[in-house]
Structures are given as C-alpha cells and as structure tokens.
Amino acid sequence: MELKLIDVWHSYNGVNYVLRGVNIAFSKPGVYVVIGPNGSGKTTLLKIIALMIKPTKGTVLVDGVDYWSLRDEGLKNNLKKNVVYVHDKPLVFRGSVEYNISLGIKSRNPWEWSKVVEYYMSRYDILNIRSESVFKISTGQAKIVTILRALLLGPKILLLDEPFTFLDKDRTRLLLEDIVELSKEKVIIIATHYMYRELDEVKNQVIELPLLTQ
Amino acid sequence: MAESIFDLTLRSIYISSTAAAISFLLALIIALKLLDSSDKTRSIVIGVFEALVGVPTTVVGLLIYMLLSPRGPLGALRLLYTPIAIIIGETLVALPIAFTSMFRHLQSARYNVRELILALGLTRSDERSLLLRETAPILLSSYFISFARAIGELGVALIAGGGIEGYTSVLTTAIALQTSIGNYEYAIQLGCVLISITMLIIIPLRLLGERVYGA
C-alpha cells in the first residue's frame, strides 16, 4: 500500500497554517519518525496521513487514488481500514480493559478475535487487569490498551502519536520490539517531540517539522 | 367506595411507563438525527425543547382534548376519555425532558466515538452501537426522568382522561377527586403511594443498571 501527500496545507481556523506544503510518500515498509516541538503540527500531520482529517489544501493519494475526492463510502472504508491511528491521549470507553482492547477487532472479525487479544494481553503483562474498569487503571495502562487495540488489527499503515509517553521501561522495550518486527512488512509512523535513543537506532526515515515550504 | 389503591397504582404505572417509553424512543430518534444536523437547526431544536420542559400539563391536556373531542380533527377515533388519550398526552408532556436530559451527553460522547471510528477505520453501524453502549446509563436515567414526569402529572390525565373510575382514573386524578370531596386521609395515602412508587421503581433499577453497565 502506498500513501502520498502532495502539497498538503492545513489550517484549523482559516488564518494560520499548521502545515505548509507538505510532500511525503510512504511506499516502503519501515519506521518513519515525525519529530518536532509541541504545536509544530505532528498530530495534525498524522491525522491527515491516517485519513481522519481532510487537509485544507493538497492531495492525499492512497494507491494512486485521491482519497478525499472519492464518493463511494464503501470504497473509502476499504482503504481507511488499512490505516490505523493511536491518539496521544488514551481514548477509552466505559467498560473493561479487555472490552476496550477488543473493540475494533471484534467488529472486523466477530468470530476469531479472542486468541490474539489474549496473546497481546499476556505479552504486555496486563492479564491481571483484564476485567478492571478502564476508568480505574493508570494512564500508562490505558495507553497500552489503546496501542494494543490498534496493533492487533494488523493495519498496513500504523500511526502512533507519542506512543512512549506514560509507558514504563519494560513496555517501551516490548513495544519497540513489536514495532521493529512489524516494520519489516508494514509502514509504522511515529510522532514524537523527543528522539528516544532506541527509536533512533531502528528508524528508517526522519521527517522534521516544521517542514520547509516547497 | 373508591377503587383499590392497588388497581389505581397498577393503571398509573402501565399508562405512564408506556408514555415514557414512547417519548424516550421519540427523543432518541430526534437526538440521533440532530447530531448530524447543521449547527443552526440544532440550536433551534434544542431551544424549543428546553422551552417546553416546563410546559403546563393542563395546556397539553387541553390540546389533546381539542384534538380528540367528538367535533375535533381526530374525533372519529373516539379516543377521548380513554387510557390511550392519557398516553398520547403524557408522551408529549415527557418528550421535552426526555430529549434535553439525553442530548448533551449524546453529543459529547459522539465526539469521542467518532474519533475512535476514524482512528480504527470502523463503520457507521459500529458508530451507532458504540454510541448507544457508551451512553446507556444516561439513556436509562433519561427514561426514568420521563416516567417520573408522566406519572406525576395531573393536567392531561384529568382533562383528556376524565378520571373515570375503573377505567382512566390514575393516582393523580384520584388524589384530586378525593381532596375535592374532603376525603383527605385517602388522598394523603394515595400521595404517599405516588411518591414511593417512583422511588421503589427507579432506585432498584438504577442499582441494577450500575451493576450491569459499570461506572
């Protein structure tokens, strides 16, 4: 799957542009790191790549198709399914840890989801809180929940917004391992305000914000 | 002798829970539709419902009376002074409170639900079911509020129902009648039943709901 941004501009208020003429292509599998200070537009860029927000100007090509000019909802959804984003602040819903982790996969794959959910819960050592209300766990635990929810969907493009904030050392290492493993076949895009040493070692490409207007 | 408290209570519950159920469903349908409407339409509809929350039940009763009276536009249905007339009226009485008690919550839950749907690439039907699941406790209390409003009102039951003993008489009309004939003791008993019934139904169901739905 190839995803390309061509001369993408974005403004939330119609006056100030957060992104100015961004051109990037993601065609090869690998780890791409988007780096920049707070407010530089990392989240905005990731949400545009994730097909969540329509840029004010410019084109988003998915396998050569201009995504935002598509009319057919079914077709759009088929493309969208391959691109999954994880929010920087954990987005959780009333219910247990297990419910939240299986939210997406259950709807995609109603018959066979419990094994993979089980696998990830045990890998990240959260089996002991599986039935806990998601409002009673720590922010770091909630963050893991939301990352696992996305990981186990196995998307072709996975976008992680500040994935390591709130995580402890062991889980950071586990996640990095998974990222490296996944990046052999998939595109992993990570937004961060700080280049972690471990991330520096595994990255394939760095995209710095603010980008120069081209 | 007046009819038994038990029969009166049962009739009250039956009529008001039916009215509450209909107004709840109507409110939910309107609210879900309104989530996708333009800001202007939304403000207007919210404003109308907020203004109608305290509408005098006698005015609604009068409206139903005029619609259903033999020479009214719906007179041919012969519904005046029947339980159905009360149900229709109480549905209208409870609708604004059913709507306003759920809408804001649906709206804010919808923001998060939509973020998730977009982030994971789920479908519109996932969006609907996740939204209802997420707001289930709110929807439950919205139904109870409608029920409390319906069972406690007098205007519609009296004007459109007529308080016919053994047929359309409910707790509130019986209280009015017993008071007017000076049977204060009985009226007070009915009043106590009316207040405790709402609590006896709502509190256990709430607790059960909290169990089922979590925090």
Ligand SMILES: Nc1ncnc2c1ncn2[C@@H]1O[C@H](COP(=O)(O)OP(=O)(O)O)[C@@H](O)[C@H]1O
């Ligand atoms: N939903 C929004 N509405 C209005 N302004 C926003 C919104 N999201 C982000 N912004 C603004 O856009 C700029 C870039 O934000 P963001 O993309 O979140 O940056 P980063 O993730 O690099 O910290 C900030 O100035 C922020 O205030």
Ligand SMILES: [Mg+2]
């Ligand atoms: Mg950000």
